Amino acid sequence: MSAHQNRLKDIFHGVLPKEGTPEYERIVELHNQRMANNPKIKKELKTNFEKANKTAFIQNINGIDLGMDNEIRHFLREFNSRLLSLGLRSMPLMFNILEAFFIYDKKIMYFELLEEEDYLLSFFDFTNYIVSEAFDGNIESIKDSLEKDVIFNYNVGADINQITFKSQDGAEYVISGVSIVRRENEVTILFQAGEITDTESATKNLPGFDQLNLKKGIKPNDKYKLEAVRLNQDPNLWKSLIICRVDLDSETIDGRYIAKDVGQAFNIITDELSGTLQEGEHFKEENREAYMNHLRDIEKYNPIFELAKMVLHLPTYYTFFEDEILDEVHDTGYKEIARSPLKKKEYNIVDNKFKKHTRILYILNRNNKFSPDRVSVRDENFKIETAGYWKTLTPDEFGTDKKGKQITGKTWVETTTSYFESKTDTLIVSDKKKKVYGGPILDIFMS
Numbered sequence: 001m002s003a004h005q006n007r008l009k010d011i012f013h014g015v016l017p018k019e020g021t022p023e024y025e026r027i028v029e030l031h032n033q034r035m036a037n038n039p040k041i042k043k044e045l046k047t048n049f050e051k052a053n054k055t056a057f058i059q060n061i062n063g064i065d066l067g068m069d070n071e072i073r074h075f076l077r078e079f080n081s082r083l084l085s086l087g088l089r090s091m092p093l094m095f096n097i098l099e100a101f102f103i104y105d106k107k108i109m110y111f112e113l114l115e116e117e118d119y120l121l122s123f124f125d126f127t128n129y130i131v132s133e134a135f136d137g138n139i140e141s142i143k144d145s146l147e148k149d150v151i152f153n154y155n156v157g158a159d160i161n162q163i164t165f166k167s168q169d170g171a172e173y174v175i176s177g178v179s180i181v182r183r184e185n186e187v188t189i190l191f192q193a194g195e196i197t198d199t200e201s202a203t204k205n206l207p208g209f210d211q212l213n214l215k216k217g218i219k220p221n222d223k224y225k226l227e228a229v230r231l232n233q234d235p236n237l238w239k240s241l242i243i244c245r246v247d248l249d250s251e252t253i254d255g256r257y258i259a260k261d262v263g264q265a266f267n268i269i270t271d272e273l274s275g276t277l278q279e280g281e282h283f284k285e286e287n288r289e290a291y292m293n294h295l296r297d298i299e300k301y302n303p304i305f306e307l308a309k310m311v312l313h314l315p316t317y318y319t320f321f322e323d324e325i326l327d328e329v330h331d332t333g334y335k336e337i338a339r340s341p342l343k344k345k346e347y348n349i350v351d352n353k354f355k356k357h358t359r360i361l362y363i364l365n366r367n368n369k370f371s372p373d374r375v376s377v378r379d380e381n382f383k384i385e386t387a388g389y390w391k392t393l394t395p396d397e398f399g400t401d402k403k404g405k406q407i408t409g410k411t412w413v414e415t416t417t418s419y420f421e422s423k424t425d426t427l428i429v430s431d432k433k434k435k436v437y438g439g440p441i442l443d444i445f446m447s
Contacts, residue, residue, distance in 0.1 A: 002186065002247070002254070003183050003184035003185060003186045004099075004100065004183070004186055004245060004254075004255075007099060007100075007104075007183070008096075008099065010104070011088065011099070011104045012088060015087070015088045015089065016028075016087055016088075016089070018089065019089075047349075048107065048108040048109065049084070049108075049109075050349060051108050051110075051349045051350065052080070052084060052105075052108045052109055052110040053084070054346075054347055054349055054350050055108075055110055055112070055350050055351070055354060056076065056077070056080045056110065057347075058334055058347060058350050058354045058355060059073070059076060059112070059113050059354055060073050060076060060077060060333075061332060061333030061334055061337075062332045062333065062334045062354060062355070062356040062359075063116070063332065063333075063359065064118045064153075064330045064332070064359040064361055065330070065332075065333075066118065066120075066153070066155045066177075066361075067155050067176050067177045067192055067232075068118075068153035068154065068155055068177040068178070068179045068190075068192060069116060069118060069153050069179075071177075071179070071190070071192050071241070072101055072113065072116075072151065072153070072179055072190070073113070075094065075098050075101070076102070076111065076113050078092065079091065079095060079098075079102065079111045080110060080111050082218075083109060083110075083111065084109065086218075090218065092218075092266075093268055093270070094241075094243075094257070094259060094266065094268070096255075096272060097188060097243050097244075097245060097255055097257050097270075097272075098188070098190070098243065099111075100181050100183050100186070100188035100245070101113065101114055101151055101179070101181050101188070101190075102114065113151075114149055114150060114151050114181060115149070115150050115151065116150070116151040116152075116153055116359075117150060117151070117152055117153065117362070118153045118155070118359055118360070118361050118362065119152065119153065119154045119155065119314075119318065119361070119362045119363075119364070120154075120155050120156075120157050120328075120361055120362070120363045120364070120365070121154060121155075121156065121157060121314075121317075121318075121363075121364050121365065122156075122157050122364075122365050122366065123156050123163050123175065124163070125364065125365065125366045126310075126314065126317055127163075127310075128366075129317050129320065129321075130310055130313065130317075134320060135313070137313070139248065139251065141313070141316050142187075142248065142312050142313065142315075142316065143248055145315035145316045145319055146180070146182045146187065146312070146315050147182065147315075148182050148183065148184065149181075149182070149183065150181070150182075151179055151180070151181045152179065152180045152181070152314065152315060153177070153179050154177055154178050154179070154180070154311070154314055155176070155177040156175060156176050156177050157365060161174055163175070164196065165303050165304055165307065166303060167300045167301050167302075167303060167304070168299065168300045168301075168302065168303070169300045171195055171196075171197075171300070172195070172196040173193045173194060173195050173196065173240070173242075173304065174193065174194045174196065174231075174237060175191055175192070175193050175307070176192045176193065176194060176231060176232065177191070177192045178190065178191050178192070178311050178314075179192075180311065180312070180314065180315075182248075185247060185248045185249045186245055186246065186247055186248070186254075187245070187246045187248060187312060188243070188244075188245050188246075189243065189244050189245075189246065189308045189311060189312070190241060190242075190243050191241065191242040191243070191304065191307075191308070192231070192239070192241060193231070193239075193240045193241070193242050193304070194231030194232070194234065194237030194238060194239055194240065195237065195238040195240050195260070196236055196237060197228075197236065197237075197238050198235070198236065199227070199228040199229075199230050199235050199236065199237070199238050200228075200235065202228035202238055203226075203227040203228045206226055206227070206228065206262055206267075208226075221264060224263040224264050225263050225264070226262055226263050226264050227262065227263045228260070228261075228262065229261035229262065229263050238260060238261075239260075239261040240258065240259065240260045240261065241257070241258075241259040241261070241266070242257070242258055242259075242301065242304050242305075242308075243255075243256070243257040243258075243259070244256045244257070244305055244308050246308070246309075246312065253305060253308070255270070255271065255272045256270060256271050256272075256298050256301070256305060257269070257270045257272075258270070258297075258298060258301055269294050269297045269298050270294060270298065271294060271295055271298050317364075318362065318364060321364055321366065324364060324366060325362050325363065325364050326362075326363040326364075326365075327360050327361070327362060327363075328360070328361040328363055329358050329359075329360055329361075330358060330359045330360075330361055331357070331358055332356050332357060332358060332359055334355055334356055334357060335357040335358065338355070338357060
């Protein structure tokens with residue numbers, strides 16, 4: 001049994017039976033009797049509920065407030081809200097892959113967000129490292145540098161719109177960040193991406209809320225509307241999450257998810273079989289068509305999953321250039337609470353480890369240019385063409401000139417039409433346990 005399956009088994013061990021069944025009614029009746037006969041249990045449960053709620057609030061505001069830590073905190077709120085109001089059986093499909101970012105505290109019924117480290121980088125610089133002689137692509141270096149049970153949040157800097165990735169059906173994406181967490185021998189990778197499209201038109205073509213496959217008891221939040229959610233408020237970027245689970249021992253990708261944000265929910269496709277089944281349902285012949293449709297659709301995103309193999313080397317990249325890393329201290333939302341003795345006292349019940357006053361952002365922006373006309377990464381299908389223009393900044397801002405030197409009041413912006421074009425015979429991920437590392441060569445072209 002995999003580490004992921006073991007965690008799920010432990011989380012759902014002893015879960016309340018399905019509502020409406022005789023066993024459910026029997027256990028609820030026993031619980032109510034215990035509460036009536038033992039006031040101490042009632043008091044303890046009330047204390048645990050308060051601690052869970054207040055811990056969730058503190059963890060929600062103790063991030064660095066950038067793209068990736070905010071994305072993970074969306075699921076911190078979602079999972080704990082469902083848990084405390086509807087129970088474990090209400091967990092969404094995304095929980096099956098994103099549970100790796102959390103630890104379940106059964107005593108207080110709370111999903112605790114793992115410890116985090118926050119980074120800011122240039123994707124151009126990172127790709128330059130990947131294709132350099134310094135990079136060996138050794139899987140052992142991943143195991144050595146990727147610490148267990150820590151979330152690594154990598155936010156892409158100013159070049160977010162300068163590198164794009166094409167899926168096989170022509171859809172084009174930008175990557176704004178990636179979060180990586182290792183649990184035992186498994187690594188879960190979460191990309192925050194944007195599909196380049198007209199979000200207004202995409203919104204008009206969305207199915208109605210009643211057509212979304214939601215669990216019983218889940219209703220739309222009036223705070224959100226059904227729409228193709230914009231990434232970074234850009235009307236031409238439809239926010240999407242691209243997620244996979246990598247087994248470092250078998251060197252395989254064991255689960256793939258594409259989740260398009262439609263405001264009140266996510267439209268999800270996945271190659272994990274449970275994604276096509278309802279609760280308690282076993283795979284039947286009538287499920288085959290839905291599952292095969294998922295498999296067909298998710299294959300279109302293989303270029304992005306190829307990228308997932310590259311980002312496993314981000315910790316190694318930071319280690320290699322550690323002398324060039326800049327540390328930037330950011331205040332958290334909790335620091336404001338800590339300034340007030342009364343507000344601070346209100347959260348005495350929360351463990352001190354969650355009360356982060358500041359976070360450190362590790363910045364690595366080497367301002368490098370690709371020097372050769374052609375360098376190899378994986379397959380002959382990663383092309384980059386660059387041009388540029390000057391962008392005016394405010395007087396208190398600084399940028400870089402064409403040579404990468406700091407300059408105040410303006411910055412040189414490279415425009416890029418880079419893309420992946422993946423072929424069937426270059427695909428590495430599959431249900432046949434093909435290798436994740438190695439494979440055909442992929443070239444980068446520059447002009």
